[in-house]
Each structure stands twice: as structure tokens, then as C-alpha cells.
Amino acid sequence: MSSASVPVAAPLVRRKPPWSVRRRRFLIGVANHSLLIVAAALFLAPFVFITLTALMTNNQALSPQLWPRPFQWNNFVDVFHQAPLLRWALNTTMYAGLATLGLLLSSIPVAYALARLRWRGREAVFLVVLIALMLPPQVSVVPIYVLWAKLHLVGTLWPLIIPNWLGDAFTIFLLRQFFLTIPEEYLDAARVDGCGEFRILTTVVLRLAKPAIAAVALFSILYTFNDFFLPLLYVGENPHNWVASIGLSEFRSVHQVQWNLTMAATLIVMAPVIVLFFLAQRAFVEGVTLTGVKG
């Protein structure tokens, strides 16, 4: 709002609104805050209950009692004796690590080609990439399983890892959106300098895209950590190769579900992700902006 030379009544100044309006706004603010507190309490309550149960004895966990008496801190140690959590952790790390690595290596060139190389049919291919996103995995799962079975790889984690080395639709989509925001001038300057497209990708683009790549890597790690259906299919019958999600769903002592230990194991499985979140908050936020707001 610029003050024009045309005479107007008076420039609009933010005067303090009348007491009634201020009071109403204050009350709304209080109501808002109270609602938030209640909602936050409800959202955090399950964590509290799970933690309390994790500290109970088994008999107490089966009873309606809510407060552990006594506190069984050793449950967290017992869990490791009960189930090969370290083995699961190793398998999960391997799956997450190799999958994310392959995903980045294969998706970055594709996203770049779809964003900053000009060629006929580019937009059509991008549409096809998007369509692949919509496909429920159950549609293609049977023939792919047959393929891996014939290759004798069922029971291992390779059927989960290898597809990530051939591009991932979601990652390609996100990276392409980001690459579109890189100004053309940077790339042209490099091209005029005689850089081939590959060198442009590795030197100019990668350096600029670090936050996007971090966000995408984070998403991939989260996704592989949470993946259940595909691991169930491929390594469900081979406990040696179980990842954390499968292991947790099958967590039983010899013949029964010990709820206190199961909740302790649940907490242990949740912990790495939560720690990762607190360490990498910025990358999380970056990833969020990449996905939704840019439509």
C-alpha cells in the first residue's frame, strides 16, 4: 500500500483494536491452546502407555493395572535374549543402506534428464513415471515373485534391494521438481564452458541439490525401515534374514506373546527413527516442502 499523491482520508494505520475484539481474540487463543494441549496429550498418550507396559512384568501386563510395580528395567535387556534384535538391525540397515544408495545413484540422472535436458517426449515420459506411482504393488507382485523365485533369490533381501537400483518413481518425481528450480543460467554457463552433461550433473547440480538429496535419502530410509509387505513376501519364511518390521510382528517367546517384552521391543524398534528425526529435522522439513506445497 503506497501512499499516493491523490488525497485520501488518512493512511491506514494499525491502531490497537478495541478491548472487546482483543478479549475475543485472547479467549479464542486460549481455547485454541487448550484444544491443542488436549490433542497433543491424546497423541502422546499411546507412547506413555507403551513405555509403562514395557516396564512391567508379564503378569502385570496381562492385568488391567496401569502402573508398573516394580519397574522392570531389565526388560530392555531381556528383549535381546528373547529375539535376535541385532540380527534384525543388521538386516534392516543393509536393506536401507543398499536400497537408498542405489535409489540415489539411479534416480538422479533420470530426474535430471526429465528436468533439464530437452528432448521430445519428455513430458509424456514424466506422465508415465507418475502413473507408475499410482500402481498398488499388489498388482505386479505375483509375476515379480515368480521371477525372483526362478532366480533362487527368494529368502534373501536382494528382491527388495535390486529394484531400487533401477530408479524409483517417487524419488524421480521429487528430484525432478527440485531440479526444475535450478536456474537455467548456471547450467548454460557450464555448457558454454564445454562441460558435458554428466560433468554438469556431478559438479554443478549435485552441489546445489544437497538438501533435496538429503531429504530424498531420508524418505528412502524411512520407507525401507517401515516396509512390511515386500519383506514379508520375500524373507518372511527365512528368519535369518528378517528385517525389524517382520521380526517385531513375529515377536513371540517360545509359545506365547509376552506383552511387556513385545512393547519393549516395539520401543526399541521405534527408537532409531525418532532419533534420526531429531538429528535431521532440517532435512525432514525440506522434504516436506518438496512434496506437497509445490503441487
Add this chain to the structure above:
Amino acid sequence: MKRGAMFLTVLALVFAAGAGGVKFQGSAEASAQATTITVWLPFGGRELGVMKRTIAEYDNKNSNVKIKVAGDISTTKIVAAIRAGNAPDLAMDFESANIGTYCSSGAWSDLGPYLKKDKVDVNIFPSAARYYTQYKGKRCAMPLLADVAGLYYNKKMFKAAGLTRPPRTISELTAYAKKLTKRNKDGSLKVVGFDPFIGWYTNSNDRFIGMFGGKWVDSKGKSILAKDPAWAKMLRWQKSLVDWYGHNKLVKFHAGEGDEYSSSNGFESGKLAMNLDGEWRVAFIAAEKPGLAYGTAPLPVDDAKPGLYGSSALNGSIAGIPKNAKHKDQAWALLKYLTTQDHPLAQLSNGLRNVPTTKSSLASPEIKPDKHFSVFLKIYAHPKSSTVPITAAGVQYQDLFTSFVTKWQAGHAKDLAGGLKKVDKQIDAQLKQAGGGVP
């Protein structure tokens, strides 16, 4: 460039971890003289230990073979492994009805040539065991221990209620159950006299219908759940008892129950006065609650069919050699030993309290006498004890029926006759789709 080198080092480390950690299932042991064969068993815990000890005896006697035993194996695991080419050499399955799928799909090898070569006479097995180890003339499994169901009852509770002997008919069972049931102040169940809920613990369709003498299929192999009146009678009785307890009250009772095979089993911890259970429970009680004052008896039967008393639905464990097993001959040698010799069968029977599956082992002097267990041996030998039909769809058709029954007992399926007719149609269609009904 320093960053590049670091990147490559990390890459190399990840790959090294990967190569080390991810193993291909079925990698052969580098053993100089003995061949190693893998055996997959559905047992776990204490029971697995019993199996392992018997197998170890064989292992020690035979130096040319080394046996690796894995437990807690389910049907799905076996099937998945065979499909993936990582099959064990010998596999065992609790569910004899699966023989239809194993045989018709060729998943388990035809044992005919082996039987002929070693001149094994299949008549050493009782007729039921002979029936559920073959499909359409092909024998792809050997029976390895059988299961029957009976009634366990808490003697202390019986005495307190003034009952002197176990119930023999359905009406007696119902009356006893109501008498022995105790409720809490808020109406929830404290002690259940007899739990009629199908799908809980060992309560299964085949065992319940065994009490009423019903048949699953007719001579042509068509499903007769609607035609055979025993089914409607059984379902109506069962539902009336469920309603007496209160369906939701039973669900809540189950939710607070200990797991079936744990030491907090409902019968063992005194929450059930009577319980339908298999003969294996004798061993569990001996191991977990030796002080429990209980008795065993045959299951009560339909008042109108007293001749059924003393029989039960039969089930058996089957063992076979997957079609892509790597050491079939050695597997067969072990299989023959376990399933045809009196000594291992008696040993397993003693340890697991399962029924041994050859006519001679049933009478073996090695079997430790036990008044609770001997009841089950008699039940197994009863001429009216029978097993479920074997089809190419394995246990699938039973799942269809269970799906209907769970709705029925909850009161969500009002038309019993119509519902049964529909299930019949579905079972017939399913069997046709699977490529073969009852032979």
C-alpha cells in the same frame, strides 16, 4: 577428490557388510565325509527338544549323515521354500489335510519307488493314517504321529459341583458346563465350564462335527454340509451355548486368556472347568502344572448317536521329501526310520504324548503307561474315529466353512440352511478350481 575416496570407501564397506550378512539360504555345508541333510519340523520349544533327541540318536548311529534340525516351521514356510528352490530334505507338517495340495502339485516327491525298493508294507499303518498320506493313489508322505481330541476336566471343580463322572452326551455336557461356570460381579466370565467357541484354542470344526457324526462330503465328493443334518444340529447346539454365555463376553474372556501353548493356558490355570484338547496336552500339563488334578475322557457325543462315544476326529502329522530336496536318499532313510520303527515312534510318543502311527508301535512295550494318555490311545483305535476328506485344495475348504461359522456363532448369519447351502456351492467351486475334489 578426498570426498570421492571417502564415498568409495563407504560404498565398499556397505557392500562388504552386505555380502557378509545376506546369505543365500541352502548353502551347502563344506563337510568332508558326511552329507548334511536338513530337516524342518513344526514343533517348537520343549517338543522340538524331544524330536531333536530322537533324531540325534539316529544321527549318532549313522556316521555317513549329519542332520540339521530347524523348528517352528509352518506350512507356508515349506511351500515358500519349495517354490524358491531352497527346500529342506525332509519336511513335516502338522496338518494332514495338506497332503492333497502337496501331492497334486508335486511339491512332495512320490514315495512309491522308495516303498517298493525297501519293501515297506503300508498296511503297518492304521487305515486313517494310510488315507491321509496319499492322494489319488500317489503316496507322497508317511504318517508321523497322530492326534486325537478328548475331554479334559478339572477334578477339583467337579467334586465341588458334586459331579462324579465326565459327561458322555451333549445334553450332559451342556448341563455340566452351565453348572461349572462362574461369573464375576460385573457379569464377565470368571470360570467357563466348557467353551463352545469355534476358532478358539483347539475347538475346530472337524472336532465338533466328530461329536455329532457328520460327514463333509458324499461318495461323489460333493460337499454335503446342508444335506447332512448333523451339521445343522451341531451348529444349533453350539450357538445356543455361545448365546447362554454371551458371545461378546466370551470374546472378552478370550482376550484376557493366556496363550494356548503357554503355561498360562486357560485349562491349566483353572479358568476352564472342561476343555476340548488334543492328547499332547498331557505332556504339557506334566511339564508345566504337574500338580493339577485332572482327568481325561472321550468327547461327549450326540444323544441320538451313543455309538459314537469313544471316537474322535483324527488328524495326523505327515512327513515327506520335497521335490527339489538335494539329498533324497538320505532323507528317505531317516524318514523310514522315524515312521516305521517301533523304537523312535514309542520314544516320540512318550516325550510328546502324541499317538504313534503304526499298529505295532501302538502296542509297543516301550510306551510308558499313563492313565491320562491311555484314554487317547483307545480313542485312536476306535473304529468310528475318522479324518477329514483330502482334497486338492488342502485346508482351503475348511477356511471357507470357518468364515461362515464365525459369523453364525456371532449371530450375524440368520439363515442356517441357506448359509450352509451357499458354503457347499463355494466349496464345490473351489475344489473344481483347484483342479480336483475328493478322489
Add this chain to the structure above:
Amino acid sequence: MSLVSPMAEAGAASVAPAFDRRRAKKKAAWRRRRIVLAFMSPWILGFSIFFGYPLVMSAYLSLTHYDLLSPARWVGLGNYRYLFGTDSQVWPAVRNTLWMIGVFVPLNVLFAFGIALMLARARTGSGFFRTAFYLPALAPPVAATLGFVYLLNPATGPVNSALEYIGIEGPLWFNSPTWSKPSLVLLGLWGVGSVMIIFLAAVLDVPRHLYESAELDGCGPLRRLRWVTLPSISPVILFAVVIGVIQGLQYFTQAYVAGNIAQGEASQAGDTSGLNLGYPEDSTLFYPVLLYQHGFRYFNMGYASAMAMLLLAVAFAVTLVIILNSRRFVHYQGAVR
């Protein structure tokens, strides 16, 4: 076909003589095509093997009876006849999946939007609240499901104990056919944080001047919400709806784990013969779960492929409907500016 911007190309072209220019252009074009192919090759390979091939193969297998143990047996339309005619579990499964999508997606969007609005308004402690709402979304699905099954245990769980304390008899939650799906919805809503964060970013991004001019025009808070906020964040709403629908069509993990554990059948690890997928009474039998059951528990890979074809058709139809309708409701920032 040029990879380089016209300016740079013009600069380079003006140097060489005409004939060599044409040859150089042809060579450059070839090099460019090779580069594009090289860059796109991982995706081309991946797409053919893991998208194109399975679709064709699924269509073929759906016409056979195949159990991966013996060769595929041709049955023509037999699987489809069973699917549409006799299978008693398919239509409950379809209904369950559609129910989940129809109930959960709107609730999820509503909750995410509502909480985002509240958070946008709050000045103090917004960081803490943001974390509180987002943390559950980080919980791995299996862990969260196990937690909820335990919490909602009708006999011993804390929720029913608390309800009993205030005199209400709690429902049977995961053990009741009427309450099992709502329990799953509750579980899903516990994870609303991930969508909520996106809504929050969008709400905070709405240009202030739009609100101010609306206020000047005399719009109250509700009308401002309807005419300023909603249109501005409509791309995010579309995004959330599309993601929700896609996830609904694949909904497997939570239903599978919850049904397993709530049954209480802990006889063997992974033992399936007694297991009743869709416990209780087929109420948690969703389409992907049924597909898994047929393809990987029974021996019916052919039939599972037929089910997959149906799923593909439905996914395609639903996506089409959403995309076609989105033009009517979604306003992109570009148009406004």
C-alpha cells in the same frame, strides 16, 4: 532437438561454415540422444522389468491355474468366473477397502487440516506441539499396530480399563467386527502428523494480503476460511487425497498384523493353518490381504493375478476420477498471481 538453450547454440553455430555446421549438428544430435538414453537407462530398465513385464505377465497368469510348483495350467476365464460369481470373500474385501478409503481419507484430511489450522494460530510452544503431533507418524507401522492392539485389548488394555473406571463398558475394538475397522482408522489417524505438516506449511504460506483484503471486504473468519484458505491450499488437499487413496488401495500391513495378533493364536511363529485372515468375521479382510492370501498362502497364483487385474482396473478408474475432478476444485498459485 536441442539440449542447449538457443542462445548458446546460436553462439556456437555462428563459428563454423555451413556444410560442417550441418554435419556437426547431426553428430551433436546423436550425442545428445545417447546422453539422454544413458541418463534415462536405469528407469527404462526398471520400468520394463518391474512395471511393463509384470502387467503383461499378470494378465497372462490370470488366465491360468498356477502354483509355482507345476507348470501353469490354462483355465481361460475360469478365474474370473470364480472371482465375479462364486468367491464369497471378494466382495466383502472390496467393500472393506472402499470403506477404508471412503472413511479414512476424508477424516485424515479433516484432522490434518484442523490441527494445522490450530497450530498456525498458536504462537507459543508451536515447536513442541508440532513435534508431539509428528512423532507418532514416525512410528513404524508394525510397531504402532502392535501398540494399538495392546492398548485396545478389550479385557486388559488401558483404554477399556480407563473407560470402565468412568463407568462405560468399552467395545471389543479389534475383536469386534463392527469396531475393528474403526480401530484401524484410529490407528491411521494417530499418524496424521505426516500429512498435517504439509498442511501447516501450506496454511502458513497463504499470502497475508489475501486475508487482509478479505477482512476489509467484511468477511468473517469462517468466510475467510472458505474463500481464502481453502482455495489457496487446494493443491495440498488434492495431494493428500491422492496419496490417501493410493495408500488405501494398498492397505495391508496394519490389517494383517492387527488381525493376526488380536486373534491370540500364538501357537507357532508364522503358523498359518489355523490363522484367520480378516479376523474377526472378515471385517479386516481388505483386498490386498485377500490377494496375498490367495497368492501366497493357498496355491492360487493364477487367481491372485485375476484379482490383481481387477485391482488395476479399480486403481486406474479411481485415479482418473480424481484427476478429472481436480480441475474443478484446485486453484494453483500461478493463476492467482
